[in-house]
Amino acid sequence: MAIKALIFDVDGTLAETEELHRRAFNETFAEYGLGWHWDRALYGELLKTTGGKERMLAHIRNNAPATRPAETEIPAIHRRKTARYVELVAEGALELRPGIGELIEDARARGVRLAVATTTNLPNVEALCRACFGQPAGALFEVICAGDQVKAKKPAPDVYELALAHLGLSARDCVALEDSHNGLLSAKGAGLRCIVSPGPYTQRQDFSLADAVARCFCEISTLKAVEKILNPATKEEHHGR
Numbered sequence: 345m346a347i348k349a350l351i352f353d354v355d356g357t358l359a360e361t362e363e364l365h366r367r368a369f370n371e372t373f374a375e376y377g378l379g380w381h382w383d384r385a386l387y388g389e390l391l392k393t394t395g396g397k398e399r400m401l402a403h404i405r406n407n408a409p410a411t412r413p414a415e416t417e418i419p420a421i422h423r424r425k426t427a428r429y430v431e432l433v434a435e436g437a438l439e440l441r442p443g444i445g446e447l448i449e450d451a452r453a454r455g456v457r458l459a460v461a462t463t464t465n466l467p468n469v470e471a472l473c474r475a476c477f478g479q480p481a482g483a484l485f486e487v488i489c490a491g492d493q494v495k496a497k498k499p500a501p502d503v504y505e506l507a508l509a510h511l512g513l514s515a516r517d518c519v520a521l522e523d524s525h526n527g528l529l530s531a532k533g534a535g536l537r538c539i540v541s542p543g544p545y546t547q548r549q550d551f552s553l554a555d556a557v558a559r560c561f562c563e564i565s566t567l568k569a570v571e572k573i574l575n576p577a578t579k580e581e582h583h584g585r
């Protein structure tokens with residue numbers, strides 16, 4: 345099945361962003377005098393809840409921290425966290441995961457359409473694209489579905505379904521690129537083929553539903569390599585000849 349579009353997750357897929365998100369959260373918590381500090385272990389647990397606002401609520405509900413802002417204050421705290429994250433990205437704190445830039449370039453050259461389906465919010469996508477690709481997000485990705493544009497975040501399929509609706513394509517014509525179990529569930533829920541390349545926070549997760557798993561996106565830095573990893577039989581045939 346020819347691939348008409350690639351749909352990219354952002355956090356953990358375009359770049360390893362979670363340590364920077366964690367830093368922006370912790371700096372914001374300090375500013376607000378919450379006395380919260382999310383260390384790596386705690387953050388790894390909290391990542392089971394996608395979305396920054398939802399993650400803060402999960403922290404309040406599951407960990408009952410001594411200082412608790414009213415739930416109505418969460419959006420304002422999260423806006424401050426986003427502003428800090430955007431600053432850090434603009435300062436050059438991120439780089440693309442190996443293979444991502446090459447894959448995007450090759451797909452564009454072959455007329456394959458490009459989209460984003462992410463839980464993070466739009467300013468973060470924009471900042472990452474400007475800092476890491478030197479281009480506005482809209483110049484790279486024809487469709488960008490992000491953050492609160494959908495009611496239910498990953499692992500619900502909504503954000504991928506929205507991306508498909510905007511592309512006007514059926515799921516069988518597209519491939520999702522992901523780094524996490526929640527992202528994989530979201531893509532599969534929307535009926536997509538999904539290639540996963542896990543990162544530091546996700547490497548021990550279950551990817552048994554994935555159509556393929558790559559240790560590094562550099563293994564699939566061309567469209568041909570994407571087709572091959574999705575169809576290993578074709579690869580063996582070629583090798584056999």
Ligand code: XBP
Nearest residue numbers: 355365394395396462463464465527
């Ligand atoms: C990533 C996330 C995001 C970021 C924070 O999930 O869960 O919440 O950690 O982003 P995925 P915001 O890669 O599966 O989309 O703070 O902007 O919500």
Ligand code: MG
Nearest residue numbers: 353355356523
């Ligand atoms: Mg991700």
